[in-house]
Amino acid sequence: MTWLDLPADTTFGIHNLPYGIFSTAPHGHDRRIGVAIGPYVLDIAALAADLRLHVADIFAEQTLNRFMAQGPTTWSEVRQRITDWLVSPAHRAAVLPHLIRRDNVQLHLPVSVADYVDFYASQHHAENLGRIFRPDSAPLTPNWKHLPIGYHGRAGTIVVSGTDVVRPCGQRKALAASEPAFGPSQRLDIEAEVGFLVGTPSKLGAPVPVTDFATHVFGVCLVNDWSARDIQSWEYVPLGPFLGKSFATSISPWIVPLDALQHARVQPPPRDPAPLPYLRDVEPWALDITLEVRLNGQLISRPPYAAMYWTPAQMLAHMTAGGASLRTGDLYASGTVSGSATNQRGSLIELSWGGTEPLTLPDGTQRTFLLDGDEVTLTANAPGPHGRTIGFGEVRGRIVSSVSA
């Protein structure tokens, strides 16, 4: 459909067109917005200026924020225009000089993140953690099926894929110990998640209904919410996770537009009890995204996002139900994506059942939690039109030893 000669199995085809921030100069001084297409980045900052697109200047920014702030009409117009450039042979000569092989660019954090909220929207994940941590109680807390539980995370430590993750130090208390000790986390974990980026802001005091999801949310990325389980379990009562989560959260560099996921929309699982009216689905916004988790290149899990109890539209409605405003650049993530099967769990604490059942990797080595030097990569695919696949690229991070160990 495009005049470009793309590999047949590319997941960055003409129906995807994710946005990112790239540079070609040393030190990233020339950051600008690009669109991934096959093995290339289309330099839309340069192309839009050449072709006199009326919003050309917003593509020369160092983050997607100004573009995301334009709202869905501009998002659609720009997407249509980029599609035209890559489909109509008339544009071939103008476009070709602005295609750069992705091997030759650096990718950067695509957005300046405003507030970061992390949810807990997988029933399988919440039940697994309940069984591991509170074996004598009901696995779900009484509120769980009434509202998408969430909390604010640290926006300032969100890093782009490829950034090394320093093993955090912190207080952790062994069950048998009477006092906590300070040192490097011994239960360093991943959380495989899907993230949603807000483009259109909202006003303080004005809740955003479930029906306005696509008006506000610009696109979707992958999130690895690194978690130090030992630090978290000592600190989190009563005010929730803090240092167990604040040292790093990695996101994928390519933001897949919501428009690219129309074929991935599916019905959410049945909910019982029925959610309160402000959380009732009007249009289905569950998404058939399948994640893959690799540890040092070896596949260890395939978490299915379609199995999530709460949809991103419900999370958005809940987040704003009390009147909290949205800002361009707000990022909210699903929480760990886990399916019902053991090989669909999105965290090592589930895969190793709290560290009691080491996971055997395809190469025969075993893991409970992450070792220094381990590299974790998340990828994901969703169905696109005409049997094509929409890819999300990857979010990758390697553990390096504590500085102050």
Added chain:
Amino acid sequence: MTWLDLPADTTFGIHNLPYGIFSTAPHGHDRRIGVAIGPYVLDIAALAADLRLHVADIFAEQTLNRFMAQGPTTWSEVRQRITDWLVSPAHRAAVLPHLIRRDNVQLHLPVSVADYVDFYASQHHAENLGRIFRPDSAPLTPNWKHLPIGYHGRAGTIVVSGTDVVRPCGQRKALAASEPAFGPSQRLDIEAEVGFLVGTPSKLGAPVPVTDFATHVFGVCLVNDWSARDIQSWEYVPLGPFLGKSFATSISPWIVPLDALQHARVQPPPRDPAPLPYLRDVEPWALDITLEVRLNGQLISRPPYAAMYWTPAQMLAHMTAGGASLRTGDLYASGTVSGSATNQRGSLIELSWGGTEPLTLPDGTQRTFLLDGDEVTLTANAPGPHGRTIGFGEVRGRIVSSVSA
């Protein structure tokens, strides 16, 4: 000491010199940095340009962030320069045209807040809440005396003093009810707190020791962390407060420089057990700040910040112990300041003991939680040099009814 004729009882004297963002034009188009002195704002943006201060351009910004990012050497130089202007009669003629009566300016949110963290650093407050919510357990959780408990709040809903607060709607479940209901909060509360603004950023993976507090923290403000207790108590297990706190957090418009609080430094209360080494006090950073809480103009509490268990230097060291980086504009607050006496409690839930013992106001009316139309004002004073008082101005907010009630 200044050539300006100031009221003898001003708390914005020559030893204070707090910074804020003000405007004089309609709609606030001409926002810039000013310094409060007596009943005036000194337009340092204009004055610094006139007097060719080398960093003059940073005062024409719409927030304090660029100035705060300069670090303590510049903060001290600028403070010394402003003191000179207001003390040396030689500068009188140059300075006078840039003094504007505070009645004639609008004040704005002084900073673009990066991450917002709220602590829980008052032992009296934590014990009171423990007794109210968990009467059959120990009032403090086992971790409380080992680490300053904190969590991330919503930075995007931090508003400046004077902004109305819309009563939030949300899910709350009556004890006797089997299901939650959605509607306006019926237990809307205040939290009287002290906030600390980070100027100098730090690197990801590099903890900031307690000894570096004054290198990173630029100044201090008052915080009212409005809280919907019914929404909070239903949602907060297991991941902490979310919508119960995210609808609004009000801060005072004047940021008192840390340098102005040297005479307010006192020894913190004794700690038992001794904190882990990374949390040990080197210099005393407890601060003798006395807050006053007024409801519709009537004094209801005088919370003493000096009684806090954890100091702001310890909170900063803890927040970064896992390697989390600081950004210019990070705000962290103490949590509710409560003293040992009943009239030193910094929240209505404590003052009315969970709503069971209505508070009688000086005018004879009673309150458990806030009614629509109620206006809450926090002020505070600290000792300055030569028997003078350092004031913090005020943080004020009025409750307006829910939009979707």
